[in-house]
Amino acid sequence: MEIKRLRLIMATAALPVLASASFTASADEGMWLPSLISERIGDMQEKGFRLSAEDIYSINQASLKDAVVLFGRGCTGEVISPEGLLLTNHHCGYGQIQKHSSVEHDYLRDGFWAMSRNEELPNEGLTVSFLERMEDVTGRILDGYSADMTEQQRDSVVKANSGALIEEATSEGKGLRATVEALYYGNQYFLFLYREYSDIRLVGAPPSAVGKFGGDTDNWIWPRHTGDFSIFRIYADKDNNPASYSPDNVPYTPKKFFRISLEGVHEGDFTFIYGFPGSTREYIMSEGVRYISEVSDPAKIALRTERLGIQKKYMDQSQAVRIQYSSKNASVANAWKKWQGESGGIRRLGTVAAKKAYEARFAEWAEGTVYENILPQLDSLYEALEPYMFALEYYTESAGTVELSSFAMKVSRMMKDSLADTCATQQQRDSAAASFAMELAAAARSFYKDYYMPIDKESFIAVMESFGRDISDGFKPQCFKDALAKYGSVSGWADVIFGESLFTDSTRVLALTAADTAAVSNDPATRFAREFRGWYTTDIYPVCQRLNREITLLYREYMRGQMEFEPGKAFYPDANLTLRVAYGKVMGYSPADGVYYEPQSTLEGIMEKDNPEIFDYNIPQRLRDIYAAKDYGRWAITDSKGNTTVPVCFIATNHTSGGNSGSPVINADGDLMGINFDRVWEGTMSDIVFDPDYCRNICLDIRYVLFIIDKVAGADHLLDEMVFAE
Ligand code: ARG
Numbered sequence: 001m002e003i004k005r006l007r008l009i010m011a012t013a014a015l016p017v018l019a020s021a022s023f024t025a026s027a028d029e030g031m032w033l034p035s036l037i038s039e040r041i042g043d044m045q046e047k048g049f050r051l052s053a054e055d056i057y058s059i060n061q062a063s064l065k066d067a068v069v070l071f072g073r074g075c076t077g078e079v080i081s082p083e084g085l086l087l088t089n090h091h092c093g094y095g096q097i098q099k100h101s102s103v104e105h106d107y108l109r110d111g112f113w114a115m116s117r118n119e120e121l122p123n124e125g126l127t128v129s130f131l132e133r134m135e136d137v138t139g140r141i142l143d144g145y146s147a148d149m150t151e152q153q154r155d156s157v158v159k160a161n162s163g164a165l166i167e168e169a170t171s172e173g174k175g176l177r178a179t180v181e182a183l184y185y186g187n188q189y190f191l192f193l194y195r196e197y198s199d200i201r202l203v204g205a206p207p208s209a210v211g212k213f214g215g216d217t218d219n220w221i222w223p224r225h226t227g228d229f230s231i232f233r234i235y236a237d238k239d240n241n242p243a244s245y246s247p248d249n250v251p252y253t254p255k256k257f258f259r260i261s262l263e264g265v266h267e268g269d270f271t272f273i274y275g276f277p278g279s280t281r282e283y284i285m286s287e288g289v290r291y292i293s294e295v296s297d298p299a300k301i302a303l304r305t306e307r308l309g310i311q312k313k314y315m316d317q318s319q320a321v322r323i324q325y326s327s328k329n330a331s332v333a334n335a336w337k338k339w340q341g342e343s344g345g346i347r348r349l350g351t352v353a354a355k356k357a358y359e360a361r362f363a364e365w366a367e368g369t370v371y372e373n374i375l376p377q378l379d380s381l382y383e384a385l386e387p388y389m390f391a392l393e394y395y396t397e398s399a400g401t402v403e404l405s406s407f408a409m410k411v412s413r414m415m416k417d418s419l420a421d422t423c424a425t426q427q428q429r430d431s432a433a434a435s436f437a438m439e440l441a442a443a444a445r446s447f448y449k450d451y452y453m454p455i456d457k458e459s460f461i462a463v464m465e466s467f468g469r470d471i472s473d474g475f476k477p478q479c480f481k482d483a484l485a486k487y488g489s490v491s492g493w494a495d496v497i498f499g500e501s502l503f504t505d506s507t508r509v510l511a512l513t514a515a516d517t518a519a520v521s522n523d524p525a526t527r528f529a530r531e532f533r534g535w536y537t538t539d540i541y542p543v544c545q546r547l548n549r550e551i552t553l554l555y556r557e558y559m560r561g562q563m564e565f566e567p568g569k570a571f572y573p574d575a576n577l578t579l580r581v582a583y584g585k586v587m588g589y590s591p592a593d594g595v596y597y598e599p600q601s602t603l604e605g606i607m608e609k610d611n612p613e614i615f616d617y618n619i620p621q622r623l624r625d626i627y628a629a630k631d632y633g634r635w636a637i638t639d640s641k642g643n644t645t646v647p648v649c650f651i652a653t654n655h656t657s658g659g660n661s662g663s664p665v666i667n668a669d670g671d672l673m674g675i676n677f678d679r680v681w682e683g684t685m686s687d688i689v690f691d692p693d694y695c696r697n698i699c700l701d702i703r704y705v706l707f708i709i710d711k712v713a714g715a716d717h718l719l720d721e722m723v724f725a726e
């Protein structure tokens with residue numbers, strides 16, 4: 001799913017001499033930096049891994065890292081053929097599949113399979129990035145910094161040095177992109193250099209009844225039976241370099257691709273996940289955890305419950321609306337459900353109390369050291385931050401979700417940009433007008449394609465009424481109070497916005513010229529967005545930003561303190577959408593007393609759930625026929641009960657996060673055994689606290705992928721490209 005890079009931080013990311021990592025971390029917790037994997041390789045090998053650190057990450061020879069990509073800006077993918085075939089999740093390719101879909105060609109419902117290369121569909125805007133190398137650049141980034149500088153001066157040094165480093169690194173070749181990332185709250189800096197490909201074509205996707213089987217009912221839940229995969233192909237210019245879409249481009253030849261393992265999955269098997277986890281906060285203090293689990297998560301859940309109910313009502317009434325809102329609905333539902341699991345998990349584990357106990361021990365140890373005052377300082381900063389942070393998050397989840405007003409603001413910005421290009425000659429003015437019209441038409445096309453006003457209006461009423469109830473009067477913006485006084489109620493206000501705004505009529509929007517600024521800026525939808533945004537940017541955001549900065553700074557100290565406090569512990573940096581290795585084993589778990597969940601699911605479970613009456617469980621007829629005929633070909637297995645069946649999903653103890661979706665699940669020999677796509681309900685708090693008893697990642701068995709391609713889709717020509725491990 002989409003990762004918010006700029007986290008709305010109660011605590012944000014931002015070097016000590018790091019503790020040597022040769023000690024074991026607790027069980028399978030940890031997301032390790034591949035370039036430092038030699039520090040973990042002994043432990044990995046002890047647990048069954050049969051390859052070396054150089055096989056995982058090397059800058060001298062092709063290694064597994066060269067077969068892993070950042071897919072878009074929020075998922076992972078892996079190369080599985082010498083001709084650039086790429087595997088990721090169905091939910092990661094969902095936006096692209098949806099964009100190519102219409103009521104006539106509903107690839108979401110029916111699936112899509114390119115039967116030849118020229119049927120593969122280009123996807124504007126989609127990129128995949130290979131990591132060329134990563135490097136500890138702390139020394140260079142802090143070059144010129146001295147301890148007597150202010151934090152602001154430090155920031156300037158970091159920024160200037162990062163800029164220079166990025167420029168230097170990206171001048172080395174074509175399609176290079178670099179970032180410098182702060183690890184451990186800025187105790188350490190790493191350079192990540194990527195090669196980014198931008199001609200990525202859709203090759204295949206199963207019908208949603210397979211790729212999204214179980215839908216949001218089963219999302220974040222084990223046992224699971226979702227065939228969550230889609231297939232793309234990377235295209236390059238004739239020299240194998242990145243190039244934007246061209247019919248002349250050719251399939252990319254990878255440095256490395258995964259061989260496919262058909263060996264099967266057994267409890268206890270070693271696995272590792274290689275991918276891009278987005279964001280974790282494992283080292284924050286109890287106050288931060290309390291805010292998340294007791295304040296923030298519950299409020300956001302309630303707001304989304306309202307919106308989801310409204311979306312469902314209209315989606316159930318119309319197939320067209322279902323397609324329009326499928327992608328939006330999935331992303332609203334996804335975090336909504338995760339937050340419930342997360343806050344529940346934190347409460348069940350007693351993480352706030354456990355962190356408090358840890359902090360008491362830390363405080364005792366810290367007495368008389370430079371770390372002595374950190375925790376009380378953090379505590380009072382948190383107290384000051386809470387009401388502002390709450391308002392900020394509430395804004396994002398309420399006023400910030402009104403589609404019409406976001407679009408109105410977008411058009412208003414486009415107008416301003418267009419007018420800002422002062423044009424001297426008539427010819428220049430004409431060409432500026434033409435390019436504005438084109439830009440507007442493109443934006444309108446993509447907005448109206450997926451816009452259904454009744455959903456937006458009802459959601460507006462629901463979230464703004466909640467805003468009125470949940471935000472204290474002292475925090476409410478004047479524009480909110482004025483509007484209620486003027487229109488009598490939120491729904492009266494909605495009647496004006498959705499009844500009078502020109503943005504509800506695409507014809508009127510398409511007739512706008514860059515000179516129509518007054519009409520746009522006085523429009524009720526634009527005014528709503530502008531006034532609310534004005535309140536947010538002047539009254540709320542700056543306070544959050546200032547306090548969060550101070551909190552991050554203290555976390556830099558606290559992080560270093562924790563490392564000194566526990567010199568025997570192996571620390572790993574919080575996830576920040578950079579490449580990581582997580583390893584563990586295939587293993588079931590006990591979610592509750594008297595219950596044990598097996599680590600594998602099979603086609604039997606799909607048939608148990610199959611029900612044409614239930615949208616989420618209505619499988620394709622073809623799958624029923626195959627099941628009836630037991631026509632499984634080479635994909636058949638015998639399960640623990642003696643059934644001849646087909647494997648579907650499995651779980652393991654790898655520490656993953658959002659962004660790890662689509663990650664390769666790799667066996668002890670470095671071959672592909674599955675695709676990561678989710679976590680189990682009882683373990684969704686793992687971004688904050690990892691519990692080895694409950695935290696499991698959910699993987700799609702590669703054999704189910706092959707079975708679907710071969711038997712259900714009839715696209716077995718794709719299998720000819722793949723290489724199977726002996
Ligand atoms: N829970 C998984 C992850 O966070 C899969 C999400 C798929 N989306 C959905 N709404 N079912 O992204």
Ligand code: ASP
Nearest residue numbers: 001657658659660661678
């Ligand atoms: N489903 C998530 C993703 O899209 C993975 C997770 O959160 O476990 O990245």
